[in-house]
Amino acid sequence: MKPLQLRKFDTKVQYLKYKVLREVARYAFEDKLLESYTEIPKIIVKNGKPTMRCCIYKERAIVEERIKMAMGGDKNNPNVIEVIDIACDECPVSGYNVTSACRGCLAHRCEDVCRRGAITFDEHQKAHIDKSKCVECGQCAKVCPYSAIANEKRPCEKACKIKAISMGEDGAASIDNETCTSCGACVYQCPFGAIMDKSFILDVVDLIKKSGDNQNYKLYAVVAPSISSQFSYAKLGQVISGIKKLGFFTVVEAALGADMVAYLESQELAEKGFLTSSCCPAFVSYIETQFPQLKENISHNLSPAATIAKYIKEKTPGAKVVFIGPCTAKKMEFQKEDVRPYIDSVITFEELQALFDSRDIDINTLEEDVLDNASYYGRIFARSGGLSDAVKEAMKEQNIEFDLKALPCDGIEACRMALLKASKGVLPANFIEGMACIGGCIGGAGCLTHGEKNKADVDKYGMEAYEKTITDAIGVMK
Numbered sequence: 304m305k306p307l308q309l310r311k312f313d314t315k316v317q318y319l320k321y322k323v324l325r326e327v328a329r330y331a332f333e334d335k336l337l338e339s340y341t342e343i344p345k346i347i348v349k350n351g352k353p354t355m356r357c358c359i360y361k362e363r364a365i366v367e368e369r370i371k372m373a374m375g376g377d378k379n380n381p382n383v384i385e386v387i388d389i390a391c392d393e394c395p396v397s398g399y400n401v402t403s404a405c406r407g408c409l410a411h412r413c414e415d416v417c418r419r420g421a422i423t424f425d426e427h428q429k430a431h432i433d434k435s436k437c438v439e440c441g442q443c444a445k446v447c448p449y450s451a452i453a454n455e456k457r458p459c460e461k462a463c464k465i466k467a468i469s470m471g472e473d474g475a476a477s478i479d480n481e482t483c484t485s486c487g488a489c490v491y492q493c494p495f496g497a498i499m500d501k502s503f504i505l506d507v508v509d510l511i512k513k514s515g516d517n518q519n520y521k522l523y524a525v526v527a528p529s530i531s532s533q534f535s536y537a538k539l540g541q542v543i544s545g546i547k548k549l550g551f552f553t554v555v556e557a558a559l560g561a562d563m564v565a566y567l568e569s570q571e572l573a574e575k576g577f578l579t580s581s582c583c584p585a586f587v588s589y590i591e592t593q594f595p596q597l598k599e600n601i602s603h604n605l606s607p608a609a610t611i612a613k614y615i616k617e618k619t620p621g622a623k624v625v626f627i628g629p630c631t632a633k634k635m636e637f638q639k640e641d642v643r644p645y646i647d648s649v650i651t652f653e654e655l656q657a658l659f660d661s662r663d664i665d666i667n668t669l670e671e672d673v674l675d676n677a678s679y680y681g682r683i684f685a686r687s688g689g690l691s692d693a694v695k696e697a698m699k700e701q702n703i704e705f706d707l708k709a710l711p712c713d714g715i716e717a718c719r720m721a722l723l724k725a726s727k728g729v730l731p732a733n734f735i736e737g738m739a740c741i742g743g744c745i746g747g748a749g750c751l752t753h754g755e756k757n758k759a760d761v762d763k764y765g766m767e768a769y770e771k772t773i774t775d776a777i778g779v780m781k
Contacts, residue, residue, distance in 0.1 A: 487748025540671025651749025
């Protein structure tokens with residue numbers, strides 16, 4: 304990988320994913336995808352020695368499966384997260400295993416606590432676990448004085464905090480679609496790239512081409528506020544210019560929708576007395592599947608992206624809207640019945656980079672355009688705690704007297720604890736701000752880079768907003 308490519312992506316897995324998306328988009332723009340997509344594996348995997356797998360033929364076979372995902376994936380699978388079976392064959396059997404640290408002690412505490420009789424010993428008194436009997440309770444690991452029993456979970460299983468991933472009969476990862484929230488944590492954590500999010504990049508290419516340079520309809524790009532921390536090798540204004548150069552009529556901040564949501568959500572909270580946020584689609588999905596008794600407490604407002612998209616379509620009849628952000632769960636959200644009329648397609652920042660390069664657009668060479676539609680409070684939705692701050696401000700600006708006790712939940716595990724307490728009526732808060740990704744949207748699976756983000760950078764970007772209050776931002780729309 305070249306230095307520039309290293310600045311764009313964290314890993315070679317991401318880079319491979321990007322190359323497939325780039326070539327698929329390039330061929331689609333040139334109207335030769337259907338008859339020539341079989342050329343792409345040979346473009347990406349050159350003749351010679353393999354660099355990723357046992358041979359170039361397996362590498363190309365995996366690229367072929369990646370091409371299918373880039374073209375929309377399995378139409379019969381409703382989930383946007385899928386497993387590429389042929390690529391998922393390198394991880395060891397997961398679960399509790401006895402390591403070489405076992406000293407063959409005489410106490411046999413591990414055997415004593417195992418209620419399934421899964422632990423036996425060899426002639427050297429070294430412990431062994433019978434996987435056919437083990438239920439993965441972990442009690443043996445807790446009592447081992449040498450910490451010789453380790454829980455060797457697969458990376459995808461570790462990443463999935465809601466236990467939607469297990470090992471199938473063929474040894475490949477298996478996703479429970481009824482439990483999965485499409486957050487995409489497993490996508491980034493799989494070191495072999497065997498789990499991918501379906502791409503709707505072809506739909507976006509189609510929308511660009513059919514707009515006829517925005518003569519047939521105006522094509523809007525709605526960008527998440529986390530875009531400010533993404534393209535570190537270029538200036539934000541150059542990214543905005545690049546999006547317009549792709550063929551979009553204009554670029555609007557989802558943060559403006561966030562301003563609208565904060566304004567309305569503060570009213571709804573004061574009226575109902577207890578509320579959970581509706582901004583993170585993975586969080587909403589988690590409530591619906593795991594805590595259905597709290598469904599009525601979910602804010603009835605659409606997410607910021609859907610809210611601003613609805614506004615655009617009401618003001619510009621015939622317009623088309625594409626959401627661009629860090630979130631794979633948005634790819635599920637825009638297909639929901641109450642959102643589908645407003646958002647026509649969704650792509651991630653990874654896919655936006657692929658679109659730029661499929662058209663040979665070097666955003667570093669472009670003049671800076673302006674992105675200034677929202678307030679400080681709308682922009683800080685990108686980080687954990689930002690929504691709570693915005694709701695507090697919206698109450699202040701509307702003179703709503705309400706004792707706000709907000710609980711920002713940073714990551715799905717924190718969300719689970721809060722929802723569990725709420726379901727039992729012991730939560731010392733009246734507003735749950737749920738973010739499935741650690742850090743908030745700036746930690747989304749569709750980000751270009753996944754290093755720890757500084758939340759202060761989000762606040763700095765927010766301070767650059769021309770409109771300083773939520774009322775002012777919404778007032779411009781009127």
